[in-house]
Amino acid sequence: MASCKPSATYVDTKQKLGTSGTPYEDPSLYRSLAGALQYLIFTRPDISYVIQQVCLHMHAPSTEHMLALKRILRYV
Numbered sequence: 001m002a003s004c005k006p007s008a009t010y011v012d013t014k015q016k017l018g019t020s021g022t023p024y025e026d027p028s029l030y031r032s033l034a035g036a037l038q039y040l041i042f043t044r045p046d047i048s049y050v051i052q053q054v055c056l057h058m059h060a061p062s063t064e065h066m067l068a069l070k071r072i073l074r075y076v
Contacts, residue, residue: 001070001073001074004070004074005074006074006075007071007074007075008075009075010046010047010050010071010072010075010076011050011068011071011072017053017054017056017057017064017065017068018064019057019060019062020062021062021063021064021065022062022063023060023061023062023063024061024062024063024065024066027058027060027061030058030061030065030066030069031058031061033069033073034051034054034055034058034069035055037051037054037069037072037073037076038051038055040076044076047072047075047076050068050072051072053068054068054069054072
């Protein structure tokens with residue numbers, strides 16, 4: 001993600017995260033990134049809600065969840 005464009009907002013208001021979708025191929029990467037973002041809540045309380053929503057799907061992440069996680073990373 002070194003060459004990605006930054007995001008102006010940390011969440012897509014049109015997209016709702018659900019439990020359906022194609023499973024993400026590397027759930028350990030998803031869990032690692034989501035867990036690392038949990039530590040960021042202490043210094044960035046503005047993104048605490050969206051990180052909490054992403055962490056709700058750690059047990060079975062889908063590709064839509066990973067896209068939401070990448071959007072948060074682009075915002076940060």
